Amino acid sequence: MNRIARPGQRYPQVSEHTEETPSAAEDRDQLAPRAGLDHALAGELAELRDRDLLRGLREVESAQLPRVTLDGRELLLFCSNNYLGLACHPEVVEAARLATARWGASSVSSRLVSGHMTVHAELEDKIARWKNQEAALVFSTGYQANIGVISSLTGPGDLIVSDELNHASIIDGARLSKAATVVYRHNDIEDLERVLCENRGAGRVLVVTESVFSMDGDLAPLADISKACRRHGAWLMVDEAHGAGVFGERGAGLVQQLGLERQVQVHMGTMGKALGSFGAYVTGSRTLIDLLVNKARSIIFTTALPPSAAAAALAAIQVVEREPQRAAGLLARATSLALALREAGLEVPNADSQIIPVLLGDAARAVATADKLRAKGFYVAAIRPPTVARGTSRLRVSLMATHTSQEINALRDAIIDCALDDSADTNTAANNGARA
Numbered sequence: 001m002n003r004i005a006r007p008g009q010r011y012p013q014v015s016e017h018t019e020e021t022p023s024a025a026e027d028r029d030q031l032a033p034r035a036g037l038d039h040a041l042a043g044e045l046a047e048l049r050d051r052d053l054l055r056g057l058r059e060v061e062s063a064q065l066p067r068v069t070l071d072g073r074e075l076l077l078f079c080s081n082n083y084l085g086l087a088c089h090p091e092v093v094e095a096a097r098l099a100t101a102r103w104g105a106s107s108v109s110s111r112l113v114s115g116h117m118t119v120h121a122e123l124e125d126k127i128a129r130w131k132n133q134e135a136a137l138v139f140s141t142g143y144q145a146n147i148g149v150i151s152s153l154t155g156p157g158d159l160i161v162s163d164e165l166n167h168a169s170i171i172d173g174a175r176l177s178k179a180a181t182v183v184y185r186h187n188d189i190e191d192l193e194r195v196l197c198e199n200r201g202a203g204r205v206l207v208v209t210e211s212v213f214s215m216d217g218d219l220a221p222l223a224d225i226s227k228a229c230r231r232h233g234a235w236l237m238v239d240e241a242h243g244a245g246v247f248g249e250r251g252a253g254l255v256q257q258l259g260l261e262r263q264v265q266v267h268m269g270t271m272g273k274a275l276g277s278f279g280a281y282v283t284g285s286r287t288l289i290d291l292l293v294n295k296a297r298s299i300i301f302t303t304a305l306p307p308s309a310a311a312a313a314l315a316a317i318q319v320v321e322r323e324p325q326r327a328a329g330l331l332a333r334a335t336s337l338a339l340a341l342r343e344a345g346l347e348v349p350n351a352d353s354q355i356i357p358v359l360l361g362d363a364a365r366a367v368a369t370a371d372k373l374r375a376k377g378f379y380v381a382a383i384r385p386p387t388v389a390r391g392t393s394r395l396r397v398s399l400m401a402t403h404t405s406q407e408i409n410a411l412r413d414a415i416i417d418c419a420l421d422d423s424a425d426t427n428t429a430a431n432n433g434a435r436a
């Protein structure tokens with residue numbers, strides 16, 4: 001499982017192509033000394049700055065409510081994934097507080113050592129019932145869930161078929177698995193069919209898609225994807241990071257809404273978005289979960305989720321099930337905002353979810369528009385490459401169920417104002433740093 005390299009050996013998983021022969025290393029020793037770390041890295045950062053791609057951290061000085069404090073100013077927050085407002089919901093916060101008092105601040109060990117606690121077991125039980133599956137397994141983050149699952153289910157000789165807009169954690173999971181990976185055009189069933197037909201000889205075939213795409217907010221045609229998988233004997237994995245909590249009758253996600261619970265073999269979701277907590281889960285058959293417990297390195301070799309996060313997620317699922325009106329209101333208001341922006345002449349490719357992309361093209365324009373919005377009191381993220389493809393930089397507006405209609409209307413007017421203003425000062429953007 002944990003392949004050990006002895007002193008003097010290389011880690012077995014390092015690709016032969018990247019290994020250096022001893023003589024290459026000796027030759028290099030004869031050359032000029034390497035640049036110091038800061039000097040080398042400063043060059044990389046300068047290059048990013050020149051291309052308007054430099055990122056930095058912005059410090060939010062208050063809780064993730066519709067109004068946050070940033071640089072001492074109050075701004076309306078429209079780039080959080082706190083879609084249902086549950087991160088600050090009294091029941092969720094109280095559950096985290098009580099769990100910390102009862103179970104301590106940390107799980108302090110990995111799940112397979114002593115870190116698996118009753119609070120995790122209760123959460124997994126709840127998730128499996130919520131998703132109508134046999135069993136569930138909680139991971140410490142969605143990134144870890146995706147890399148762990150994909151690399152456990154596939155390996156050399158197998159095939160991963162991945163939507164071109166899938167999240168980085170899916171891409172990294174595919175890389176880690178060493179299976180062949182073929183990308184199909186975004187949401188394009190014909191292209192998916194083509195890939196499946198052209199790779200009949202592959203061993204296991206795993207098709208992976210998000211249900212609600214994180215940067216575009218559009219929905220995967222899951223019914224058609226699952227039919228294609230059935231026809232070709234492929235397994236289907238759906239990442240519901242942005243669908244769970246918001247879609248489905250009990251908020252269990254788009255797969256549930258479409259009645260595809262039995263057609264999808266691997267259900268993944270996160271708890272750090274609509275559920276307002278932290279961590280992630282995979283749910284499906286008992287066999288799947290038992291295999292992951294034995295094989296997923298990202299659960300075996302990491303500390304278990306803190307009890308507070310597990311308890312908060314459990315409380316959040318109860319609120320989601322009890323109050324479907326939160327998600328319904330959110331989606332209705334998101335659709336009207338998207339349509340209003342489109343009507344005003346902005347490029348808003350879809351109005352399907354709580355995530356509204358406003359396409360602006362080049363990175364400098366996206367950053368300049370976000371800067372102008374911030375100056376007007378609205379915190380909206382500018383999304384640039386490598387998160388999205390070159391030429392598709394955008395504002396990614398995300399609504400919360402706790403925004404008022406007045407706040408959303410004010411945002412609409414401000415976006416129209418700032419994004420359609422051709423005098424967008426791209427120099428301001430280049431000078432400012434800090435965005436996604």
Ligand SMILES: Cc1ncc(COP(=O)(O)O)c(C=O)c1O
Pocket residue numbers: 141142143144146167169210214239241242270271272279280
């Ligand atoms: C589609 C998708 N999958 C997985 C993740 C990773 O989840 P986490 O933030 O819990 O690591 C994200 C997070 O942004 C996501 O958008």
